Amino acid sequence: DTGVSQDPRHKxxxxxxxxxxxxxxxxxxxxxxxxxxTLGQGPEFLTYFQxxxxxxxxxxxxxxxxxxRPKGSFSTLEIQRTEQGDSxxxxxxxxxxxxxxxxxxFGSGTRLTVV
Amino acid sequence: GENVEQHPSTLSxxxxxxxxxxxxxxxxxxxxxxxxxxxLGKGPQLIIDIRSNVGEKKDQRIAVTLNKxxxxxxxxxxxxxxxxxxxxxxxxxxxxxxxxxFGSGTQLTVLP
Numbered sequence: 001d002t003g004v005s006q007d008p009r010h011k012x013x014x015x016x017x018x019x020x021x022x023x024x025x026x027x028x029x030x031x032x033x034x035x036x037x038t039l040g041q042g043p044e045f046l047t048y049f050q051x052x053x054x055x056x057x058x059x060x061x062x063x064x065x066x067x068x069r070p071k072g073s074f075s076t077l078e079i080q081r082t083e084q085g086d087s088x089x090x091x092x093x094x095x096x097x098x099x100x101x102x103x104x105x106f107g108s109g110t111r112l113t114v115v
Numbered sequence: 116g117e118n119v120e121q122h123p124s125t126l127s128x129x130x131x132x133x134x135x136x137x138x139x140x141x142x143x144x145x146x147x148x149x150x151x152x153x154x155l156g157k158g159p160q161l162i163i164d165i166r167s168n169v170g171e172k173k174d175q176r177i178a179v180t181l182n183k184x185x186x187x188x189x190x191x192x193x194x195x196x197x198x199x200x201x202x203x204x205x206x207x208x209x210x211x212x213x214x215x216x217f218g219s220g221t222q223l224t225v226l227p
Contacts, residue, residue, distance in 0.1 A: 004158070033214075040219070040220070041219055041220070042119075042121075042204045042206070042217025042218055042219050042220055043159065043204075043215075043217050044217070045214045045215065045216070048214065056214060058214075091158050091159070093158075102147050102149070102164065102166075102208075103149060103161045103164060104149075104161065104215070105161070106151075106158030106159045106160070107158050108156070108157050108158045109157075109158050
């Protein structure tokens with residue numbers, strides 16, 4: 001296992017279209033996170049899964065956003081009716097449930113451009 | 116909620132010099148403070164972290180210090196090299212690793 005994989009790396013879509021991103025975490029990691037990063041800013045938390053359960057959602061995650069992790073392995077993030085303000089880098093990260101190790105491993109992200 | 120402020124936003128140093136980046140946090144319940152390095156086109160990479168029961172931690176040329184009373188923590192990079200050039204982010208959380216609050220980043224440039 002070489003790390004957290006995200007697909008696609010880049011996505012250009014027209015305003016109003018739906019898009020879906022995929023994240024494959026490190027296989028032994030139970031926790032999976034989605035963050036959004038706009039240019040010149042730090043990542044902002046969107047949502048968090050422990051196994052298949054979605055345990056936390058940010059207020060940033062509007063009704064147009066939905067995330068799933070159906071079997072506790074890979075996760076998808078869908079954005080419906082995209083808006084120009086959704087243009088950002090969407091980062092996925094994973095971590096083990098380990099009291100001695102809190103560190104996340106991030107993927108390389110999916111860069112979304114809404115035109 | 117937590118608020119993390121990071122300074123400076125840009126930092127240029129000569130190769131071999133030291134670099135220091137500082138962050139402050141607002142939530143006294145935060146007890147985990149990681150630092151990430153992000154290179155162009157890549158996701159953030161964890162380079163060092165510290166928990167609130169420790170005041171300082173070192174890993175080769177990188178060190179982090181934490182002052183819980185003042186609610187600030189700093190990243191120190193010694194003997195900087197051109198490959199240290201990147202954006203560095205500090206972050207804070209309440210230790211469960213469920214949610215990190217990031218600073219706005221520091222663009223470090225190491226001049227050869």
